[in-house]
Amino acid sequence: MAFLEIDHATKFFPDPDGRGQLCVFRDVAFGVERGEFVTMVGHSGCGKSTLLNIIAGLETPSLGGVVLEGREISGPGMDRMVVFQNFSLMPWMTVTQNVRLAVRSAYPSWPSRKIEEWVERYVEMVGLTGAENKRPSALSGGMKQRVGLARAFATEPKVLLLDEPFAQIDALTRGVIQEELVRMWTASRNTVFMVTHDVDEAILLSDRIALMTNGPDARLAEIVEVKIARPRFRSSIIDDPEYARLRSHIIHFLVERSRHLQEQAVAEAHPEGSRAAGELIPTR
Amino acid sequence: MAMTAARRERVRTVVYSLVLLVVCLGAWQALAGAGGKGSKGSGIPGPVAVAQTSWHMLADPFYDRGPNDKGFGLQLGYSLGRLAMGYLAASVVAIMLGVALGSSPALFKAANPFIQILKPISPLAWMPLFLYTIKNAGQAAVLVIFMSSLWPTMANTAFGVASIKRDYLNVSRLLQLSWPRRFFQVILPAAAPAILAGLRISIGSAWVAIVAAEMLIGGTGVGYFVWNEWNNLALNSVIFAILAIGLVGVLLDFGLGRVAKLVAYTE
Numbered sequence: 001m002a003f004l005e006i007d008h009a010t011k012f013f014p015d016p017d018g019r020g021q022l023c024v025f026r027d028v029a030f031g032v033e034r035g036e037f038v039t040m041v042g043h044s045g046c047g048k049s050t051l052l053n054i055i056a057g058l059e060t061p062s063l064g065g066v067v068l069e070g071r072e073i074s075g076p077g078m079d080r081m082v083v084f085q086n087f088s089l090m091p092w093m094t095v096t097q098n099v100r101l102a103v104r105s106a107y108p109s110w111p112s113r114k115i116e117e118w119v120e121r122y123v124e125m126v127g128l129t130g131a132e133n134k135r136p137s138a139l140s141g142g143m144k145q146r147v148g149l150a151r152a153f154a155t156e157p158k159v160l161l162l163d164e165p166f167a168q169i170d171a172l173t174r175g176v177i178q179e180e181l182v183r184m185w186t187a188s189r190n191t192v193f194m195v196t197h198d199v200d201e202a203i204l205l206s207d208r209i210a211l212m213t214n215g216p217d218a219r220l221a222e223i224v225e226v227k228i229a230r231p232r233f234r235s236s237i238i239d240d241p242e243y244a245r246l247r248s249h250i251i252h253f254l255v256e257r258s259r260h261l262q263e264q265a266v267a268e269a270h271p272e273g274s275r276a277a278g279e280l281i282p283t284r
Numbered sequence: 285m286a287m288t289a290a291r292r293e294r295v296r297t298v299v300y301s302l303v304l305l306v307v308c309l310g311a312w313q314a315l316a317g318a319g320g321k322g323s324k325g326s327g328i329p330g331p332v333a334v335a336q337t338s339w340h341m342l343a344d345p346f347y348d349r350g351p352n353d354k355g356f357g358l359q360l361g362y363s364l365g366r367l368a369m370g371y372l373a374a375s376v377v378a379i380m381l382g383v384a385l386g387s388s389p390a391l392f393k394a395a396n397p398f399i400q401i402l403k404p405i406s407p408l409a410w411m412p413l414f415l416y417t418i419k420n421a422g423q424a425a426v427l428v429i430f431m432s433s434l435w436p437t438m439a440n441t442a443f444g445v446a447s448i449k450r451d452y453l454n455v456s457r458l459l460q461l462s463w464p465r466r467f468f469q470v471i472l473p474a475a476a477p478a479i480l481a482g483l484r485i486s487i488g489s490a491w492v493a494i495v496a497a498e499m500l501i502g503g504t505g506v507g508y509f510v511w512n513e514w515n516n517l518a519l520n521s522v523i524f525a526i527l528a529i530g531l532v533g534v535l536l537d538f539g540l541g542r543v544a545k546l547v548a549y550t551e
Contacts (some may be wrong), residue, residue, distance in 0.1 A: 088451035
């Protein structure tokens with residue numbers, strides 16, 4: 001069994017017209033090894049953020065479950081921490097206070113002096129020294145997400161969950177912060193599960209990429225391995241032939257196959273009334 | 285000479301304000317003069333007479349010559365003391381109830397009919413009940429203040445807590461914050477702007493209620509002062525007190541406005 005195991009998770013939401021239930025994704029099963037960086041890519045509505053929230057313990061799966069180190073997840077815990085797309089920093093707290101709130105929770109027994117040093121270290125690590133006493137509203141999107149990264153890494157979670165962390169950051173800053181994330185991850189070797197729309201970002205950062213078909217009733221179609229040696233750099237990775245091959249494979253999937261596979265799965269599932277499984281579930 | 289639009293606007297505001305002041309004082313003087321044509325006791329005192337009285341009052345505000353002759357500052361102190369007690373107690377209770385109501389939609393729906401019935405009751409209507417049960421006029425007045433400043437703070441707190449962004453609550457769940465830390469570090473600061481809006485409305489209605497309550501209970505306070513001066517037919521003092529009550533109300537609101545600025549945040 002893998003370090004983090006998504007065990008045939010299915011999520012239903014109440015139908016918008018309130019009569020029945022809508023299946024967001026069905027029978028999603030895969031594992032993430034310790035220290036591995038796995039990214040899930042799919043169109044909006046395939047439930048990838050919902051899956052991330054389930055791993056975080058903020059939501060519960062309708063069927064199936066999530067197992068971390070052999071124990072089923074039943075709610076949030078300090079062994080997992082999320083970096084949010086919209087940063088989710090407390091706007092009434094300064095940079096330091098936001099990070100400190102997390103560090104205090106992670107290490108309740110630490111004396112305040114040690115906590116301060118730890119906070120300072122992570123604030124410095126993300127290059128925010130000098131902005132410690134600013135509130136989020138005074139920071140740019142990139143700086144806000146640096147606080148988000150500092151807050152998450154400072155708690156040293158076993159699993160780091162990144163929910164489209166760079167989607168709201170301008171393209172030029174995004175690259176810089178991606179490289180900072182790589183640097184921090186290389187040093188800490190957390191297990192990471194990330195969700196994104198951005199194919200280049202997925203290839204740059206991931207060991208494996210999970211591809212979801214379109215929602216509703218989304219399935220995990222396949223998992224591709226990124227066989228590009230690390231350290232990877234944005235400037236050199238684009239010349240790698242493997243990069244071009246992967247990129248075209250994933251984009252083809254997103255443009256054509258993700259929809260086609262969904263239609264096929266729904267067509268198979270509904271006449272017989274049985275759950276389509278088999279070929280769509282990777283047998284890793 | 286060229287003036288910026290903002291500057292021109294400010295000048296205009298000052299001019300309008302001065303015009304309003306002159307119109308008010310003029311109307312007041314005209315009214316006072318009209319009344320004073322016949323016998324001299326029937327007229328309302330004019331601005332000059334009131335200004336003279338005010339000068340005397342403010343020159344020695346804290347004298348105490350028995351129950352019916354205390355300085356205005358002393359009376360104001362009694363009122364502010366009652367206000368502080370009733371208002372602070374009500375605010376603590378209202379914020380706690382508001383947080384409870386705001387965090388549970390079911391509880392809010394269940395309690396709402398009761399609140400709707402209690403809210404429109406004039407706080408003074410409770411006075412006989414308070415007098416009967418606690419048999420102390422001063423404490424009854426404090427309770428009237430309590431009732432008058434409970435509902436706005438409670439309603440605003442409930443609204444503020446109910447509309448806290450899910451993200452902040454999710455972060456506090458992820459961080460497994462203990463109940464007190466969640467309350468003081470997340471819920472209170474997140475809802476603070478709404479709570480302060482409620483506290484500002486509450487202090488206004490409390491200040492309105494205390495004058496009436498003190499007229500009823502007698503003894504001390506600005507309300508009693510107004511009533512006592514009316515009994516003395518000292519209209520100069522009555523008008524002075526009216527203006528002073530308004531001014532204190534403005535200062536109380538201004539103070540809370542400053543606090544509101546401190547707890548405001550932009551997302």
